[in-house]
Amino acid sequence: MAMDSGAPKGSFRLSMLLYDTRYRSYTIQIFALFLLMLGAAWLVDNTIKNLEALGKDFSFDFLSNVSGYDISQRPIEYSSTSTHARAALVGLLNTLLLAVMACVTATILGVIAGVLRLSNNWIVGRLMTIYIETFRNIPALLWIIVFGAIMSESMPQPRDFRGDNATASMQLFDSVAITNRGVYVPGPLFETDLGQMLGLSTEPTGLNWLVLLVVIGVSVYANRLLTRNATAVQNATGVRPTTWWKSLLILFLPSILLLAGLGMHLEYPELRGFNFSGGLQMRNSLIAMWLGLSVYTGAFIAEIVRAGILAISKGQSEAAFALGLQPERTMRLVILPQAMRVIVPPLISQYLNITKNTSLGLAVGYMDLRSTLGGITINQTGRELEGMMLMMLVYLVLSLLISSSMNFYNSRIKLKER
Secondary structure (H helix, E strand, O other): OOOOOOOOOOOOOOOHHHHOHHHHHHHHHHHHHHHHHHHHHHHHHHHHHHHHHOOOOOOOHHHHOEOOOOOOOOOOOOOOOOEHHHHHHHHHHHHHHHHHHHHHHHHHHHHHHHHHOOOOOHHHHHHHHHHHHHHHOOOHHHHHHHHHHHHHHHOOOHHHHOOOOOOOOOEOOOOEEEEOOEEEEOEEEEOOOHHHHOOOOOOOOOHHHHHHHHHHHHHHHHHHHHHHHHHHHHHHHOOOOOOHHHHHHHHHHHHHHHHHHOOEEEEOOEEEOOEEEOOEEEOHHHHHHHHHHHHHHHHHHHHHHHHHHHOOOHHHHHHHHHOOOOHHHHHHHHHHHHHHHHHHHHHHHHHHHHHHHHHHHHHOOOOOHHHHHHHHHHHHHOOHHHHHHHHHHHHHHHHHHHHHHHHHHHHHHOOOOO
C-alpha cells in the first residue's frame, strides 16, 4: 500500500505568504527590495530638488569644456587646452600606471620577505621581521612623504651633471639620470602613429600601444594553444615534441615585426639648458608613491606568504628532500604552488588597497584620478555630484576587474578533487 507523506495540498491563501515557510522568504525579500527601491527613489528625488534649489542641473557637459590646467606626469598627449574628459583620462592612466607598478613591486618584495622570514638563518629572519613590523605599522602616507623628501632633498640637481667638474654622472652607460626633479630614462618613440595614419587625429593617439597589447595578448594565447597541443601529444604518445623555438617565434616575432614596422626607437635623455629633456621622466611624486605603496603593502603580502607556506604540511618538504630536491627548488616547485591557494584570496585585498591608496598622491602632487577629476575639475566646474559619481564608478569598475581576474586565477590553481 502506497502512502503519501508530502505536505497537504490545498488552495493558495494570502496568509500563506507570512505563515507558510515555502513563501515567507520570498515575501521578505520582495518587501526588502521594495523598501530599497523606495529609499533610492527618495534619494534621487531629494538630490534633484536640492540641485534645483541651488540653481543647478544634473549634466556631464562639463567634460567637453577646456580644462585650463597642466598635468606634470602624463602618459599620453595633454595640454591645458585639452578637455576635462582628456584630463580625467590622463588621471585614470596615471592611477593604472601607479597601481600596476606598485602591485608588481609589492608582490616581489612580499614574496621574498615572506620566504626569508622563515629562513633558518637567525640574522636574515630577524631582519625580515624588523622590515615587516616597521613598515606595516606606520601609515602609508608617512612613507610616501618620506620617500618624496628623500628624492627632493638628497638627489643631485641637474646642474651638477654639467661641465668637467660635474659632481654627478648618469647611470647605465649614460642613459639614466637620477635628479631631484625626477628620474630620466630612455623612452620609446614611433616614426608612424596608427591613429594619424588612419586619420583619427592630428595628434599622437596612443593607438600604437593598444595594437601592441592586442598583438601580445594574441601571441600569448597562441603559445598557450601550442603548449596544450604538445601536452596532448605527450599524453598520447609518451614523447613531448620540441616546441621551445616555436614558442619564441610566436611570443616575440609578431611584436618585433610590429615595432619595426612602426619605426620604434629609443630617445635618450640629454642635459639641455637647466634641465634634462628627451626620454621619459619619472617625477619624484610618481617615485615616492611607487616606493611608498610598494614597501608598505609588501610588508602585508610578506605575512600572507608566510601564512600560506606555514599552512602546507611539513611532510611535503620532507618528501621533496627525500627525492633529493634542494631547499630553494623545494620552495619554488613544491611549497609555493600549493601555498598559492591560501595566498591568493587575501592577496586580492592587498591589490585593491593599492589601487585605492593611489588617491594619496594628492599629498605629494601626483596627478591621479583623484587629483584631476575629483580635485581640480570639480573645483573649476562646480560639478561635485557628477565628478564624485564618475570617480566612484571608475574605482568600483577597477576593483571589480581586479577581483574578477584574481578570482579566475584562484579558480585555476585551486586543488581539483577527484
